[in-house]
Amino acid sequence: MNTPLKSSKPIPLTALVFIGWLFLMTFIPFLIILGMSFLERTPLGTISFHLSFNNYLRSFQYIYIKVLLKTVWLALVATLSCLAIGFPVAYYLARSRGWLKQLGLVLLFIPFWTNFILRVYGLVSLLGNHGLINQLLLEWGLIKTPLEILYTRTGVYLGLLYNYLPFLVVPIFSSLEKLDPALREAGFDLGANRIQVFWKVVVPNIKEGVFVGSLFVFIPMLGEYVIPDLLGGAKEAFLGNVMVSQFFVMQDWPFGSAIAGMLSLLLLITLWIQTRWSRIGGFRNGIDNAKS
Amino acid sequence: MGLKRIIGLLIFLGLATACLIYLRSKNTIPPRLRISTWSNYFPDSVIQDFTSKTGIKVELSYISSNEELFAKLKAGATGLDIVQPSDYMVRQMKSLSMLSKLDPTLLPNLIHLDDYYRHLSYDLKNEYSVPFTWGTSGIAVNTAKVQLNETEVSWELLLNSSYPRQTSLLDDMREVFSAVLFLNHLSPNTRDLDNLVKAKQQISQIKNHVLMFNSESKPLLLKEEVYIAHIFSSDAVQAQAENPAIRYFIPREGGLIWTDNFAIPVSSQHKLQAHTFINYFLSPEHALETVRQSHLATPNREVKDLLPLEEKNNPNIYPPKEVFKKLFFLEDIGDTLPLMNRMWTELKS
Numbered sequence: 220m221n222t223p224l225k226s227s228k229p230i231p232l233t234a235l236v237f238i239g240w241l242f243l244m245t246f247i248p249f250l251i252i253l254g255m256s257f258l259e260r261t262p263l264g265t266i267s268f269h270l271s272f273n274n275y276l277r278s279f280q281y282i283y284i285k286v287l288l289k290t291v292w293l294a295l296v297a298t299l300s301c302l303a304i305g306f307p308v309a310y311y312l313a314r315s316r317g318w319l320k321q322l323g324l325v326l327l328f329i330p331f332w333t334n335f336i337l338r339v340y341g342l343v344s345l346l347g348n349h350g351l352i353n354q355l356l357l358e359w360g361l362i363k364t365p366l367e368i369l370y371t372r373t374g375v376y377l378g379l380l381y382n383y384l385p386f387l388v389v390p391i392f393s394s395l396e397k398l399d400p401a402l403r404e405a406g407f408d409l410g411a412n413r414i415q416v417f418w419k420v421v422v423p424n425i426k427e428g429v430f431v432g433s434l435f436v437f438i439p440m441l442g443e444y445v446i447p448d449l450l451g452g453a454k455e456a457f458l459g460n461v462m463v464s465q466f467f468v469m470q471d472w473p474f475g476s477a478i479a480g481m482l483s484l485l486l487l488i489t490l491w492i493q494t495r496w497s498r499i500g501g502f503r504n505g506i507d508n509a510k511s
Numbered sequence: 512m513g514l515k516r517i518i519g520l521l522i523f524l525g526l527a528t529a530c531l532i533y534l535r536s537k538n539t540i541p542p543r544l545r546i547s548t549w550s551n552y553f554p555d556s557v558i559q560d561f562t563s564k565t566g567i568k569v570e571l572s573y574i575s576s577n578e579e580l581f582a583k584l585k586a587g588a589t590g591l592d593i594v595q596p597s598d599y600m601v602r603q604m605k606s607l608s609m610l611s612k613l614d615p616t617l618l619p620n621l622i623h624l625d626d627y628y629r630h631l632s633y634d635l636k637n638e639y640s641v642p643f644t645w646g647t648s649g650i651a652v653n654t655a656k657v658q659l660n661e662t663e664v665s666w667e668l669l670l671n672s673s674y675p676r677q678t679s680l681l682d683d684m685r686e687v688f689s690a691v692l693f694l695n696h697l698s699p700n701t702r703d704l705d706n707l708v709k710a711k712q713q714i715s716q717i718k719n720h721v722l723m724f725n726s727e728s729k730p731l732l733l734k735e736e737v738y739i740a741h742i743f744s745s746d747a748v749q750a751q752a753e754n755p756a757i758r759y760f761i762p763r764e765g766g767l768i769w770t771d772n773f774a775i776p777v778s779s780q781h782k783l784q785a786h787t788f789i790n791y792f793l794s795p796e797h798a799l800e801t802v803r804q805s806h807l808a809t810p811n812r813e814v815k816d817l818l819p820l821e822e823k824n825n826p827n828i829y830p831p832k833e834v835f836k837k838l839f840f841l842e843d844i845g846d847t848l849p850l851m852n853r854m855w856t857e858l859k860s
Contacts, residue, residue, distance in 0.1 A: 265585065454723060454724060468576075468578055
């Protein structure tokens, strides 16, 4: 836990290049956005260099808080759905051996060979009234009228689920991989049944992987704006859509920046909870180790 | 610590940049005219023709909305020599001094423009912009699926659709508000708050019934996912060319008219060549091909004369006089715009 961060060795040049890149391309633009959020919009849509906190006050108005809460709620539901589907997948993959495991992993990653936007458009052609799914169901006589999936909230959920699932499966998979099979066997030897082994041996050892995986999908979902537009028919907005429209439609860059600032704050809080949580976890493990 | 290394790296980067700048200034790259345009506007052959006739090389980049163009220019994208803002965006860019004044002596072909398009309210004397194409916003209907009385099409058809799950609205605040305001027999440029609040309530009811907000409904019409679409005339005419059952209507209450223009940003380094380009596309024989392919209307009298009959007489592209009288440009609504923005965000949240 207390490994000293200050190392006497100089930072290698290769790392410096990377740090320099991050500084230039991530940190500085972030500072620009942050700075802009304290400025004002002129009636003509440009930025006036006049210090003001109005943008942040405005973002606490009812409609924006409502969008924020809705975004958090939708992302939470989608994350939990991802977990419900992704966990068994990761579990199965981690326990299978040989070519089956390889095939599973390859299948999981094949979609990433295609651009994200193209995959979303692919979903559009699958889910529409004249899309493959509805046409097949109609053909087989399972439904009389096409299912309304596209341009509804269900469509948005499906899009989120499909696009983010691999990001959740991989961390869970790798923590399951690291789990020593001997632990599970020991559990059985000591008389636990399968369910008890799962909850008392497997879950405590991989909960951090599950949490990290969930964050990997929850955080980008909070900033999502393409999926609600393309699969939800642009009828309701995520916070990301409100933010983007401030830049490209309403021409209110300072307010858009303030929303971006709020979103970043929300992400930082989530990350902070995660590190805190894992630190407590580490502390407990330490106590357990000391006891044994 | 690594401070020396950091300083070393900074010096190295600085030197590398200096070298690059030096090499670039030494290297005499022939000037390229950089044009920001809408997609599917200039066919490749037309641009190649221009280069072979004038020796000026052209590089096209594309925008999907006026606001995107504005954002690009404002964020400091220099090097653009010609931009194509629509009417209201010309007004906005003009008032922010983002456009450079045109030199009429370099644009002798201006005389070919129809008189009407030389005195538009957003740029009364073509000082900063030259209209290149125009069109309208109305309703496209798949008449094979929807029964309607073609002489009496009203905005009611869109806003109180009998096929709501097959209806789409433009994803554009001013367009959607205008549709409702027309239905209420009001000006699309009204600043009256009570009327706007009422329009907002109407939109919020419509929103829950219609399929979606979408500004590219042509493919949806063709796939028959949508039967009734709020649409730009050019898209509707293109859809009709592929499926004759799709018809375009400007509702009896009136509709919006818009123009796409040529303008030169102040930051342009090649203003002379930019004028050459604009003048070239004001000449009838060169504008013809572009106009024919896009099915947009031309403000150029001579070009219109050269068009094939079925294009020239297509009422969906060139509305007849009595319809034309009911077309309005979107005007600047000043302080009302932020209020409308807020209503739109509320509608979408």
